[in-house]
Structure formats: structure tokens, C-alpha cells
Amino acid sequence: xxxxxxxxxxxxxxxxxxxxxxxxxxxxxxxxxxxxxxxxxxxxxxxxxxxxxxxxxxxxxxxxxxxxxxxxxxxxxxxxxxxxxxxxxxxxxxxxxxxxxxxxxxxxxxxxxxxxxxxxxxxxxxxxxxxxxxxxxxxxxxxxxxxxxxxxxxxxxxxxxxxxxxxxxxxxxxxxxxxxxxxxxxxxxxxxxxxxxxxxxxxxxxxxxxxxxxxxxxxxxxxxxxxxxxxxxxxxxxxxxxxxxxxxxxxxxxxxxxxxxxxxxxxxxxxxxxxxxxxxxxxxxxxxxxxxxxxxxxxxxxxxxxxxxxxxxxxxxxxxxxxxxxxxxxxxxxxxxxxxxxxxxxxxxxxxxxxxxxxxxxxxxxxxxxxxxxxxxxxxxxxxxxxxxxxxxxxxxxxxxxxxxxxxxxxxxxxxxxxxxxxxxxxxxxxxxxxxxxxxxxx
Numbered sequence: 001x002x003x004x005x006x007x008x009x010x011x012x013x014x015x016x017x018x019x020x021x022x023x024x025x026x027x028x029x030x031x032x033x034x035x036x037x038x039x040x041x042x043x044x045x046x047x048x049x050x051x052x053x054x055x056x057x058x059x060x061x062x063x064x065x066x067x068x069x070x071x072x073x074x075x076x077x078x079x080x081x082x083x084x085x086x087x088x089x090x091x092x093x094x095x096x097x098x099x100x101x102x103x104x105x106x107x108x109x110x111x112x113x114x115x116x117x118x119x120x121x122x123x124x125x126x127x128x129x130x131x132x133x134x135x136x137x138x139x140x141x142x143x144x145x146x147x148x149x150x151x152x153x154x155x156x157x158x159x160x161x162x163x164x165x166x167x168x169x170x171x172x173x174x175x176x177x178x179x180x181x182x183x184x185x186x187x188x189x190x191x192x193x194x195x196x197x198x199x200x201x202x203x204x205x206x207x208x209x210x211x212x213x214x215x216x217x218x219x220x221x222x223x224x225x226x227x228x229x230x231x232x233x234x235x236x237x238x239x240x241x242x243x244x245x246x247x248x249x250x251x252x253x254x255x256x257x258x259x260x261x262x263x264x265x266x267x268x269x270x271x272x273x274x275x276x277x278x279x280x281x282x283x284x285x286x287x288x289x290x291x292x293x294x295x296x297x298x299x300x301x302x303x304x305x306x307x308x309x310x311x312x313x314x315x316x317x318x319x320x321x322x323x324x325x326x327x328x329x330x331x332x333x334x335x336x337x338x339x340x341x342x343x344x345x346x347x348x349x350x351x352x353x354x355x356x357x358x359x360x361x362x363x364x365x366x367x368x369x370x371x372x373x374x375x376x377x378x379x380x381x382x383x384x385x386x387x388x389x390x391x392x393x394x395x396x397x398x399x400x401x402x403x404x405x406x407x408x409x410x411x412x413x414x415x416x417x418x419x420x421x422x423x424x425x426x427x428x429x430x431x432x433x434x435x436x437x438x439x440x441x442x443x
Contacts, residue, residue, distance in 0.1 A: 027072045032080050034061060035091065039081040042090075042131055047215065051134035059312050062098055070103065071095050086129070089120040097144050100151070107169045110152050114176045117145055121185050121227075125192050129223050135214060138223065139266045142230040145182070146237050152177035153383035157398035159390070167390055179385035183238060186231040193228025196254045214262045229255075229262060233273045236280070241383045243405055245280035252277060257293065267304075268313050271297065271320045278327060279380065283405075285412065287335035294328040298345045322352075326378035329353040330371065333360040334416050363417045371413045375406060 034057055041049040062071075074088045074095065081087045096113040099105050105113070120141075123129060156170060156177075175181065190196065201207035214226045232251055239248030255263055257277060264270045274297040281290035301321050308314050328349060332338070341349070349357075356370050382401035 024070065024073060025076045027076050027080070028065065030061060030065070031072060031077065034058070035077045036080050039084065039087050042087065042133070045132040047132050047134055050132075051136065054134060054137050055312070058094065062102070066098065066102070068102060070099055086123055086127075086131075089116060089123065092116045093120060093141060093144075096148075097140070100144070100148065107155075107166045110148070110155065111169070111173045111176045113148055114152075117148075117185070118181075121189065124224055124227060125188055130221050132215060132222050133226075135222075135226060135262070136266050136268075138226040139230050139269045142186075142227060142234045143268060143272065145185075146234045146241075149177050149179075149182045149238070150241055150381055150383055153179075153385070154381065154398045157384060157388055157400070158396045159388060159394035160396050162394065167394075170387070171390060174387060179238075179242070183235070186234050186238065189224070189228045189231040190235070190251075191228075193224045193226075193231075195225060195228035195232070198225065199254050210261055213265055226262075230269060233263065233269055233276075236276045237272060237380070240276045240280055240380050241401075242385055243283075243382060243401065243408075245283050248276065248280050249284075267308060267311075267317060270300075271317060275320055275324055275327075276380070278324065278331075279378075282327060282331055283409065287331045288337055288340070291328065291331045291335070291337045291340050294324050294331065295341050295345050298324055298328065298348070299342045302344055302348065323378040325349055325352050326374040329357050329360070330374055330378075333357055333371075334413070367417070368410065368413065372406065372410060375409050376402075379405065 034053065038050065038053050038057075041053065071094075074092050077091060078084075078088055081091075093116060096105070096109070096116065099109060100113075159167075162170075198207050198209050202209045209225075214229060215222045216225075232255060235251035236248040239245065239251065252273065255261060255273070257263070257273060263273050274293050278290040278294045278297075281287070281293075298321065301317065305314075305317060305321070308317055311317070325348065328341075328345075329352075332341070332349075338346070353374075356374070360367050360370050379402070382405050384397060384401045388397045
């Protein structure tokens with residue numbers, strides 16, 4: 001088992017030294033052991049051991065040795081993995097993910113990460129990949145790919161205080177993290193994997209996918225198939241970031257989210273799918289659909305979150321959990337559906353947002369302000385897909401997309417408040433008119 005490997009060697013202390021003694025090309029023995037074993041297990045398709053090292057060993061080493069420094073560069077570890085091209089791409093994908101999580105990537109590193117994803121997905125789409133990787137890792141690849149795209153769009157739109165060197169880099173790399181490139185890679189993974197056809201055949205009993213959790217037990221590879229599957233969730237997220245909710249839901253439609261499925265195995269993919277599905281439906285005024293799925297996922301998190309406390313994703317799970325309670329409060333305030341809410345979820349909702357939901361029932365500016373507050377807290381970080389003009393005067397445009405979506409949402413709230421007010425007025429009028437008067441009016 002992975003836990004038997006000795007990653008705790010004395011050489012790690014050299015990495016814990018002050019920045020003055022930091023050597024980026026130095027590879028501690030524990031890292032040599034880690035990459036060598038991970039490489040061997042990938043070659044042997046030992047999914048269990050790969051998962052243990054990816055979820056356990058990588059994060060333990062990161063916490064202990066690379067808390068505020070990058071991992072050794074790929075050139076330094078390549079000799080310990082036979083300079084294997086595909087493994088080096090996988091290592092760099094983890095390297096950049098650690099950099100984004102623990103440090104602040106430079107403009108050049110953002111572009112280099114894009115280039116690495118292009119190379120990695122290019123191999124998967126056009127090469128012969130004969131690996132089995134854990135679903136968690138494959139989900140993390142797609143999830144991180146979309147996150148870095150979102151991060152780059154936000155970074156690119158913040159033009160104030162950028163140096164001339166940064167602006168020049170943006171001009172030279174105008175195709176990096178291009179929205180069409182991102183969408184094309186995700187769509188290509190869906191199409192090349194034939195995952196939609198696989199899911200259709202499974203409904204007819206002609207294919208096993210869900211029962212095997214997407215793994216191939218006949219000597220094949222799960223990589224393209226699962227990247228294609230998770231890319232449908234990635235496409236939903238990208239289209240939500242762009243404010244194109246119809247297209248996002250259409251991209252997810254091959255996955256039946258009313259049932260347990262492969263998307264529920266990895267909690268990150270489960271939460272991302274339902275969060276973005278629910279948000280898209282909220283923005284399309286399909287409040288019942290949004291409420292039903294928010295209720296189910298919040299009940300699931302309530303029951304099982306203690307099992308994920310040691311997971312690297314735990315903080316993100318808690319954040320999305322809080323955001324979905326805020327979205328549920330919005331849905332129920334705009335379209336009361338208390339029968340759809342489980343008792344435990346209802347109790348949590350009342351504790352978190354009971355007072356605010358009472359205020360949201362009114363038709364005044366205070367209610368409007370609460371809707372604004374909850375939406376701003378719980379919505380995705382919207383992006384503008386086109387690059388800003390890199391000319392004077394340089395201003396920040398990273399909030400433009402958010403302001404537009406907020407404006408559209410609050411406009412809908414106003415209309416709902418007017419409609420509710422009219423209905424209440426009509427009801428009051430009808431209550432004061434007797435049936436004889438009504439018959440006289442109708443006659």
C-alpha cells in the first residue's frame with residue numbers, strides 16, 4: 001500500500017530551510033520515491049495505489065515540504081520516470097494545480113499551464129492512451145481546467161496596475177485560455193469519448209458504465225471515456241460562467257441527475273453538477289427543478305460531510321454547501337415549495353436564513369437588498385469571454401459580467417414582487433366583493 005512508502009526522509013529538511021537556501025531544481029529523496037512509485041503504478045494500471053498516492057501522498061508531501069514553494073520542476077524529476085512524456089504531462093498538471101492552490105501564478109505560468117493542458121488533452125484525443133486513472137484525478141483535471149480558464153479571464157480583465165511586461169505577455173498570448181479553445185477541448189473530449197452513445201446504450205442494457213464506475217476491467221483505458229463524461233459537467237459550468245444557461249443544461253442532459261450515477265462517486269463532481277444545474281434553472285425561472293435538486297444535494301452533504309473532513313476538497317465542499325443554502329432561500333422566497341424540502345434541510349435553512357427569508361417576502365427596498373446580497377454571495381464568478389482592449393485608459397472590467405447577471409436577476413425579482421403584489425391585491429378585492437355583486441358584474 002502507498003502508506004508503506006517512506007516519504008518522510010531526512011532530506012526534506014533541506015526544503016524547509018529559508019528562502020535563501022531554496023534550490024528549485026533540488027529533488028528530495030522522498031519526491032524521487034514518490035514519482036518513481038506513482039509512475040510504476042500507472043504503468044501497471046494499479047488504480048487503487050494510484051489513488052492512494054494521488055489523494056494521500058501528494059497532499060501530505062505538499063503540506064509538509066511545499067507549503068509555500070512549488071514542487072520540483074518536471075525537468076528535475078524526469079530522469080526518475082524514464083523521461084516518459086505522458087507522465088511528465090500529468091506531473092506538470094499536478095504541479096500547476098499545486099501552484100494555483102498554494103501560491104500566486106505569474107502571467108507566464110498561466111500561459112504555460114494552458115500549453116500543458118493543450119498537450120495533455122492532445123495526447124488523450126489523438127494518441128493511444130492505455131492508462132487507468134482514478135476518477136478523482138480525472139475529475140480534478142476537468143475541474144481545474146475550467147477553474148484556470150475562469151481565473152485567467154478574471155486576471156486578464158483586471159488591467160489597472162498591470163506592468164508593461166504583463167500587458168505585452170497578454171498581447172503575445174492572445175490565444176491562451178481563449179473561450180473557443182476551452183469549449184472546443186471539452187466538446188472534443190465528449191465527442192471523441194462517445195460518452196453520449198455509451199450512456200444511451202447503457203439505457204438499453206447494451207453497455208456497462210455505471211456498474212463499473214466508468215472503469216475498464218478488460219485491459220482498456222478509462223481516461224478518454226471519463227474525461228468525456230466529466231467534460232459534460234465542465235461545459236455546464238463554462239456556460240453558466242458565460243450566462244448561457246440553456247446551452248449549459250443541454251450539455252448536461254445526457255446525464256440523468258435524477259438518479260445516482262458515476263457523477264455522484266466523486267463528491268466534487270456531484271456538487272459541481274447540482275450547484276450549476278440548480279443555478280441555471282434558477283436563472284431560467286424553473287424554481288421547482290432547482291429547489292428539488294438543491295434539497296437532495298444538501299441532504300446528502302448533511303449526512304456524509306463528516307466522511308470528507310480529511311479530504312483536500314473539504315473547504316470547497318463547505319463553501320458550496322453554504323452557497324446552495326443561499327440559492328435555496330432565493331428559490332423558496334420566489335416560489336414557495338416547502339413540500340419539496342426535507343425536515344433536516346428545512347431546519348438548517350431556517351437557522352441560516354430564516355430572518356432574511358421573512359424580509360424577502362416583503363415588497364420593499366430592504367427585501368430587494370437581501371436578494372442582492374444572497375445572489376452576490378452564492379452566484380458563480382461570471383466572466384467576459386472576449387479579451388479587453390489593452391489600450392489607455394486601462395480600467396478593470398472583471399466585474400462587468402457579474403453586474404449584468406445581477407441586473408437581470410434583480411429585474412426578475414422586481415417582476416415577481418409586482419406579480420405577487422397584484423395577486424394579493426386581487427385576492428383582497430375578491431374577498432370584499434360578495435357573490436351577488438360578482439354575478440351582477442358578469443351579467
